[in-house]
Amino acid sequence: xxxxxxxxxxxxxxxxxxxxxxxxxxxxxxxxxxxxxxxxxxxxxxxxxxxxxxxxxxxxxxxxxxxxxxxxxxxxxxxxxxxxxxxxxxxxxxxxxxxxxxxxxxxxxxxxxxxxxxxxxxxxxxxxxxxxxxxxxxxxxxxxxxxxxxxxxxxxxxxxxxxxxxxxxxxxxxxxxxxxxxxxxxxxxxxxxxxxxxxxxxxxxxxxxxxxxxxxxxxxxxxxxxxxxxxxxxxxxxxxxxxxxxxxxxxxxxxxxxxxxxxxxxxxxxxxxxxxxxxxxxxxxxxxxxxxxxxxxxxxxxxxxxxxxxxxxxxxxxxxxxxxxxxxxxxxxxxxxxxxxxxxxxxxxxxxxxxxxxxxxxxxxxxxxxxxxxxxxxxxxxxxxxxxx
Numbered sequence: 001x002x003x004x005x006x007x008x009x010x011x012x013x014x015x016x017x018x019x020x021x022x023x024x025x026x027x028x029x030x031x032x033x034x035x036x037x038x039x040x041x042x043x044x045x046x047x048x049x050x051x052x053x054x055x056x057x058x059x060x061x062x063x064x065x066x067x068x069x070x071x072x073x074x075x076x077x078x079x080x081x082x083x084x085x086x087x088x089x090x091x092x093x094x095x096x097x098x099x100x101x102x103x104x105x106x107x108x109x110x111x112x113x114x115x116x117x118x119x120x121x122x123x124x125x126x127x128x129x130x131x132x133x134x135x136x137x138x139x140x141x142x143x144x145x146x147x148x149x150x151x152x153x154x155x156x157x158x159x160x161x162x163x164x165x166x167x168x169x170x171x172x173x174x175x176x177x178x179x180x181x182x183x184x185x186x187x188x189x190x191x192x193x194x195x196x197x198x199x200x201x202x203x204x205x206x207x208x209x210x211x212x213x214x215x216x217x218x219x220x221x222x223x224x225x226x227x228x229x230x231x232x233x234x235x236x237x238x239x240x241x242x243x244x245x246x247x248x249x250x251x252x253x254x255x256x257x258x259x260x261x262x263x264x265x266x267x268x269x270x271x272x273x274x275x276x277x278x279x280x281x282x283x284x285x286x287x288x289x290x291x292x293x294x295x296x297x298x299x300x301x302x303x304x305x306x307x308x309x310x311x312x313x314x315x316x317x318x319x320x321x322x323x324x325x326x327x328x329x330x331x332x333x334x335x336x337x338x339x340x341x342x343x344x345x346x347x348x349x350x351x352x353x354x355x356x357x358x359x360x361x362x363x364x365x366x367x368x369x370x371x372x373x374x375x376x377x378x379x380x381x382x383x384x385x386x387x388x389x
Contacts, residue, residue, distance in 0.1 A: 035081040043078065043085045050074040051274060068161060068273040069182055075281025080289065087279040093235065095275035096243040097227030099161055102269060104251025105262040107360050112256070114357035121321060122361045128313045129334055129362055133157045134373055136302045141381045145295050146176055149374040154180025154299075155306065156366050157334035161276065162244055163370065169240035170371050178280045179292045180299060187303050188335030195329055211266045219263035226250050226260065240371070248367075310334050327351040331358035 035043060055070030078085070115122050133155040140151035153167035160181040168174040227247045234242020254260035314328040323331075327350050330340050340359050 035078065035083045040085050043083050047071075047074055047078050047083070047085065047278065050077060051278075065160065065182060065185060065273075067270050068277045069186075071274040071277030072178065072182070072281040073277075075278045076284045076289070079282050079284045080286060083282065086282055087275055091275055092279045093231050093243040094227070095272040095279075096165055097231040097247045098264065098268060098272040099165075099276065100230060100244045100247030101223050101227050101251045101262055102264055102272075103162060103363070104248050104255060105264065107252050107255075107364070109256050110353070111357050111360045114353050115361050118357075121317075122358055125313060125317070125332055125358055126362045126365050129157050129310055129332060130365060130369070130373075132309045133306055133334065134377065136306055138377050138381065140298070140302060141377060145298050146180075146291075148172055149378045150176045151180070152374045152377050153177045153370065155184070155302070156181075156370050157184075157306075157362060160185050161273075162248075162363070162367060164280065165244045165276070166241040166367070166370060167374075169242075170374055172374070173288075174280055175284050175288050176292060183299065184303050184306070185335050187300070188307060188333055191307055192330060192333050192335060192340065196326060209266050211270070213265060215265050216261065216263045219261040220265070222260055223251075223262050223264060226254065226262075245367070306334055323354070324349065324351060327354055331355045 035046070038046075051071040051074040054074050055066050058066035058070050134152065137152035137155035140146055140155075141149065145151065146154070148171065150167075150172045153163055153170075153172045154177050156163045156167075160178075164174060164178045164181050167177040230247030230250050231243045233239070234246045239246060251260065251262055255262055310332045311329060314323075314325070314332045317323040317328040317332070318325050321328075330350065331354055333340055340355055
């Protein structure tokens with residue numbers, strides 16, 4: 001019988017394998033991943049506290065959409081820590097209804113009249129921005145940088161919150177659409193702020209928000225009724241993106257007829273933005289975050305190409321329409337309507353009605369044409385809805 005030789009020192013006497021050497025980072029990872037094992041109440045407390053801190057930081061940096069971006073970023077962190085809480089369906093729909101009324105409030109009759117007076121100019125400006133954004137979205141879709149029609153919705157140069165919410169109803173990945181939309185908004189605002197600073201000097205900051213102002217409770221009740229009725233009809237008829245779009249349409253119509261004064265106190269908007277931000281952010285997974293990180297350089301390059309091409313049309317407005325350069329740049333800037341308004345209002349010698357009219361016209365056109373444009377590009381590129389989970 002042959003000698004089996006000396007026993008390997010790495011094996012115990014029983015012949016079973018010894019446990020692997022301890023991982024010094026395992027304890028930290030276990031603690032980081034243990035959030036999902038905590039009670040839901042504690043997870044909500046952590047999410048709320050982290051959201052408040054993130055919003056405060058973004059506000060100190062004067063970044064746009066802090067009330068939505070902060071909760072969304074906090075929710076992404078909680079989701080990556082394997083948190084299990086989710087925003088209930090009905091509060092999420094109610095928040096969409098409030099945001100629809102908020103968008104309706106930003107489209108007064110005076111703005112529509114401004115568009116009507118110079119409609120060829122506005123039509124050209126809106127068409128240029130929409131076509132350029134669609135072309136860049138088509139390229140990203142064709143090159144399979146982002147799945148499905150995500151790139152088309154992500155580059156839709158309208159209200160970021162509305163485009164993000166509408167995109168989900170038409171099959172796009174709402175997480176990656178939100179990533180693209182708000183990355184674009186931040187980039188556009190940083191560039192626009194720099195242009196305004198160079199052109200007219202440092203801008204004055206917006207006044208502090210009065211979170212609990214005197215409220216017209218009659219107007220508030222009517223606004224809540226519009227939101228509730230719009231959401232109820234949308235759910236009953238299963239209208240795609242209806243919880244956002246129907247309150248918007250009803251609000252614009254009643255406001256234009258003089259039958260409604262939309263009243264939305266800041267605290268309600270903050271709660272609504274937080275609910276939407278949480279609902280989107282809590283859906284993020286590590287594969288989605290890794291996919292977004294890989295796509296980031298090319299998405300950034302496309303965003304700055306969009307900014308440059310919109311700036312080129314601003315130059316056309318200056319040369320051929322006699323529009324003030326800063327007014328033309330802010331009007332054609334493919335960022336958020338609210339942030340463009342803030343920069344324009346805090347800059348000297350800017351035609352604010354012109355800026356708001358161009359931004360509003362683009363939002364209306366994008367909301368109306370977004371679904372059909374996304375479907376057209378999907379057919380042309382053969383895009384599917386596959387996405388990392």
